[in-house]
Amino acid sequence: MKIAFLGPHASFTQLATTQLFPNEELLPQANILDCFAAVERGEVDKAVVPLENSIEGTVSMTLDYLYKTPSIKIEAEAVMPIAHHLMIHPDNKIEDVERIYSHPQALAQSFHFLDTHYKNIQRQDFSSTAAAAKFVSENPDQRIAAVANQFAANLYGLKITNRNIQDFEQNHTRFIVISKEGHFYKNKNLEALGEKSGLLITLPEDHAGGLHQVLSVFAWRKMNLSKIESRTLKTGLGNYFFFINVAGEWNPVLHQNALQELESIHASVDFLGNYKEFLLEA
Numbered sequence: 001m002k003i004a005f006l007g008p009h010a011s012f013t014q015l016a017t018t019q020l021f022p023n024e025e026l027l028p029q030a031n032i033l034d035c036f037a038a039v040e041r042g043e044v045d046k047a048v049v050p051l052e053n054s055i056e057g058t059v060s061m062t063l064d065y066l067y068k069t070p071s072i073k074i075e076a077e078a079v080m081p082i083a084h085h086l087m088i089h090p091d092n093k094i095e096d097v098e099r100i101y102s103h104p105q106a107l108a109q110s111f112h113f114l115d116t117h118y119k120n121i122q123r124q125d126f127s128s129t130a131a132a133a134k135f136v137s138e139n140p141d142q143r144i145a146a147v148a149n150q151f152a153a154n155l156y157g158l159k160i161t162n163r164n165i166q167d168f169e170q171n172h173t174r175f176i177v178i179s180k181e182g183h184f185y186k187n188k189n190l191e192a193l194g195e196k197s198g199l200l201i202t203l204p205e206d207h208a209g210g211l212h213q214v215l216s217v218f219a220w221r222k223m224n225l226s227k228i229e230s231r232t233l234k235t236g237l238g239n240y241f242f243f244i245n246v247a248g249e250w251n252p253v254l255h256q257n258a259l260q261e262l263e264s265i266h267a268s269v270d271f272l273g274n275y276k277e278f279l280l281e282a
């Protein structure tokens, strides 16, 4: 099987992907959009992308492409502890650094550390932490540093100057496995945390109590929502879609009826799947 992931090698997503798919062919992609496109075009069977971080919140690009590509479903979620380190080329000194590169989520998760210790140093977004580390290793003539993980430091031969720079000790990222088939991913070697369903919902039109009506479909059935997030539809200010997680195992009667009722109130629903959440190692 071919599995795409947000690369290059030694990205956090690769660390998650190797635990989820230890025996498959893993294909690094330049960014999250390329992961979705590779699945959509059938170049790979599945892809692994980050969805949400406990410090910084949702990875908006992932949510946007889940919405934009209704053919893509979710097969599993996986939660992994995240530790960020600041690293430089071994030929350089941290005092000389003028720019720090990383994935926007990593820069945001380390914002207070960077703001306290490297306040006047420019920060620049990169497609992944590992891409930033690779760039630093390939450009020893530039006064740059990267925020990335220990594996990236080892792989790209960088020197870690500051360890564990994330602003909160508890830092976890939730990754999703996406595919067109939406199979139910199973793995006896990983600890399963629970089961849930994922839905993308758009309200028919803006009217008083519209969201309440949608939520009541779940409420009176005692279906517990573990996440609800609104995201701009990009059709104008104030227009949103909602990403909703319903906790619990798939119950054919309850879930089917809830989906039918959502349809009957003219909410548009993309059912992303019913899937398990797994715990990964750092």
Ligand SMILES: O=C(O)C(=O)Cc1ccccc1
Binding pocket: 006, 010, 011, 012, 013, 014, 050, 053, 082, 103, 105, 106, 127, 128, 129, 130, 173
């Ligand atoms: O940039 C990476 O290495 C990723 O895989 C995305 C990411 C960034 C920050 C925390 C977790 C995942």
